[in-house]
Amino acid sequence: MAPSGTLGYAGPCRTRSSNSLPIVGQVVPDSEDMDRIPATTGLLDAVIREIAHVLGFGTLWDGFGLLADPASVTPGADTHFTGAGAIAAFNAAGGASYTGAKVPVDNEEPGPDGHWRESIFRGETMSPVEYTDRSESLSAITIRSPADLGYTVDTALADPYGVSLPDIPPGPPVQAEAGRILHRGDDILRVPIQVVDDEGRVPRVIPPR
Incomplete structure (x- = not known):
């Protein structure tokens, strides 16, 4: 891969016909950009993020009927994740008064539909932007979203986190000083x-979106 691009790509390659959950996935890191990841917790955050994509975060939502109004179909739509567990965690994290559809999902290029919306989820591991001068939080919202796919999760592992509600959705793109942020929206x-x-047979193949 070329330097100064996406830090890596990840997603499922095979899923079970019985429950549609992955059995094989792939993570492709970009060795050209490893030095751009913050030296403290940045690499761990990157690994968690890509494994989450392999397990279905942002990659299997549509197939489970949990992705509404995808921006990849209708640009600028109020894209949102409809899982009950993630919505409850979003409300508990300060999102109860949020007036848009819940849970808000990234609806900006590049690569919409695969992360939480940055204007609401700043500093969260599964947002599409990473700030190089601060640590990130793995919220209960992110941890509960796989439970909406059928996984068993432990929310006791979540970091303290509160959403920010500065905008009326869909919200403007995030602005920041050059060099302070890494865009990772198209890492699927x-x-x-x-x-x-x-x-062990393959009765069907799901084409890429």
């Missing part, structure tokens, strides 16, 4: 996903 690996049954 878009490949055909093989659906595998209990006998």
Whole structure:
């Protein structure tokens, strides 16, 4: 990969026909850009983020009927994740008074539909922007979203986090000083996903979006 681009790509490659959850995924880091990741917790945050994509965060939402109004179909739409667990955690984190559709999902290029919306989730591990001068938080909202896909999760592992509500959705793009932020919105690996049954056969293939 070229330097100063996306830090890496990740996503599922095979899913179970029984529950649509992944059995094989792929993480492709960009060695050209490793020195751009903050030296403290940046690499761990990057690994968590890409593994989350492999497990289905932002990559399987649509197939589970949990992604509403995708901006990849209607640019600028009020894209949102409809999982009940994530919505409850969003409300508990200060989002109860949020007037847009919940939970707000990134609706800006590049690569919309795969992360939380930056204007609301600044400093959260699964937002599309990383600030190089501050640490990130893995919120209960992110941890509960896989439970809406069918995983068992432990919200006791969540970092303290509160959403910010500065904008009326969909909100403007984030502005920051050059060199202080890393854009990672287009870090989803878009490949055909093989659906595998209990006998190891591949009855169908889901084309990349």
